[in-house]
Amino acid sequence: MDSFHTEDSFFTLKNYTDTFSRRSNIRSAVNTLNLAVLTALFSTLVGSVLAWIIARTDIPGKSLLKTLVMVPYMIPPFIGAMGWMFLFGRAGYINKIWEHLFGHRLFNIHSFAGLVLVLSMYVYPPVFITVYTALVNMDASLEEAGRICGARLFRVMRSISLPLVLPSIMSGTLLVFAMSASNFGIPAIIGMPARIHVLTTRIMSYMATGTERGLSRAISLSVILIAIALGGLMLNNYLVSKSKFTIISGKSTRPADIKLGKFKPLVAVFVWIFVVFAVFLPMFSLALTSLWKAWGLPFKLSSFTLRNYYKVLFVDSDTKIALKNSFIFAIISATFVTILGSLVAYFTVRWKGNLSRTMDMLATLPQAIPGTALAVAMILVWSGRFGLNLYNTMWIIIVAYTARYLFFAVRTVAGAVKQIHVSLEEAGRSVGSKPLKVLKDITIPILKPALISSWALVFMPTFRELTISILLYGPTTKTIGVTIYGLQEGGEYQMASAFATIVLLIAFVLQFVVNRCLFGRRQS
């Protein structure tokens, strides 16, 4: 609401007319829309084709491929963007090799096409996983019925399977649309050097001016950004609620794999090239850069060193503080979110009514709001206007994280609470246990895996968060994301890469541990 407000009148559109009288602001909104639409389309294509190949053809190594194509989901987009920049930037490795061989650069990543490409590489996993799941869980007899009455496998795919997974594909597309519009890290690293601005980066620049006018413009742009992202998500909800059919999975056998025959090597090579480019090369270029003594030294063993890692972990006070900050923020937020989210989840599932519906909506709405806009809102609310000033403290970051990720806990725990039949609790009461004791002795122990997984689901993205913290950090509250971004901006590529590599290693190890804990020994 603050965007309709100025000093002399209470309700006005002046802020909007002021904001949109500047062409660069209009261009950033148009860029955001273009970027989101193109990225959504491109990543839908990539995600769906990969899903189909891995779910339904007979190419070898399917379970390994499935894990590998999901890896980009674990990589923070801004770190991935750095990896791509080291490959296809002005002095990127591949461009340099190409220039050496053919006399010109292969591809300039700092372009709109580069932006779409890199963004797609980090947002396609949701499409992949929804389509993959739909394809694998599809009742095999629906396809078999098609074949038995005379249709060839490819015809069955086209006229039966594709229409059946189409709702999943569209849902993935709209989700990716919202994610792309909200992304900050990739446009900041790939787009800004080429002066390509989107709403998130524009808002960041206005906030960085620190003036009243900058703030009011940032607010106006945030409203536009929210409208774009929410629009995509609401359209998705509408389509999901409208869709007439769900794919019922019966007892059924797994759907038959398509025999690719003579195309098998070709398809396999295609998928592996994709995996090498999308997953391995960016990480490899990041790791390579982190070992370099200085950018541009000749490719010799003597040019490499582990000093950058040593500096990040033990010497540089900025990186050391950032590590400590991020861990503290993430631990506190994850704990907050899990407690608060569990309460919301428990009450909304157990007591249906207006109050719990409102609670559920309040808890899930911030998740749909782009992080950049959420951070702007946090500044408005918590910088003293309403009595409490959290600005420049760690608490404003933690509150923002909590709002942003509360949804994760609510969803995870609500799913688990629904699994617990009320009779389990009633049985506790019937043998003479008081309600609180039932909660402690029965409900919480059964929910434990869900609580742990919700904690981990919040910890993972918060400890390497960039979008929110870059707007909310103060002199003593720099996070890992902010610090890596700062090093990268300042041209300290080796330090930035070393720090990013450490973050990736921590993320992978944590993911591995969590998977082990949660899926290794699972309660029924």
Added chain:
Amino acid sequence: MACIRLENVEKYFGSNHVIKNLSLDIRDGEFITFLGPSGCGKTTTLRMIAGFENPTSGEIFIGNKPVFSHKKGLNTPPEDRNIGMVFQNYAVWPHMNVFNNIAYPLKIRKIPKDEIKRKVDRIIEIVKLKGLERRYPYQLSGGQQQRVAFARALVYSPSILLLDEPLSNLDAKLREEMRFEIKDIQKKLGITVVYVTHDQAEAMVMSDRIVVMKDGVIQQIGDPLEIYNHPKNRFVADFIGISNFLKGKIVGDEAGGKMRVKLYELEDAPEMEVDVPHPLKLKDKEVTVVVRPEDILIGAETGGRIGGKIFKRTFLGGIMNYIIVSKETKLRVEAPKHQILEEGDRIKFVIKRAVVVED
């Protein structure tokens, strides 16, 4: 219309031997049922006829044309076998309405539009779905969805119809009705039907012949009466209907499919003539004898001379069910509902018919 022949079919799933050297001739226009407990290989056999599973070795012929041959490396894909199939969960496509579901096989065969309309209308009439053409599957009941599945499987006049437990998801009343309707449709169209079920009552009502299977091996093939009256072995007798198993000692040589046996587990160790419908492999003088509950009559007026006692009585609606004890052997007996005896009553009974089975 076509006959089906399976020759020395073997099927392994990994190291799991699920079909063991199965050979079978199914006649043109016959209604044949694969009956057996779950895991006996009946569905696998059906899916091999359809072409969804490939035998590890052996040959399959439809209408005397080979559709699968391990030796010749021949394997006709399902869509070219001209088969109709109804799936257990119906597999009605949720994104097509009733008309389009049924018309799909005709569209694939590139049949002109007006003819499609005519054929679909006719089959809709047969399966009694008139007026529901524009409905989507989610607007149909389970029974209606099943009729759509039937219509879709029949509309292109396939040479054989495969039914994979099509009634198991319906409620009891509807299931009963559908048995007769399926049989009716089959007679009307004269189509060869292969039916898979674990429900013996379904098999009895509909089949021309029943194939009883266990652990991937055919136990017995025969018409329902034969299977019931002359089960070949203990498994078939136990699986089809209710059986009392008694041990007997052979006291006379076999002649004309009959043999004299002493039932030494009963009071007074009575001797009687029992049926020997199948050739027997005898190791010693011991045999297993099957007595159906309705073949035991209670009361002196029925000529009963074997002594026993009423152990338990249960009323089942149409009949009275007794468990009687004779020299520590318990027997199940079905008696008319007006014959009321109290638990503990001493009785005399007679065994009207008994048959020898392999163990």
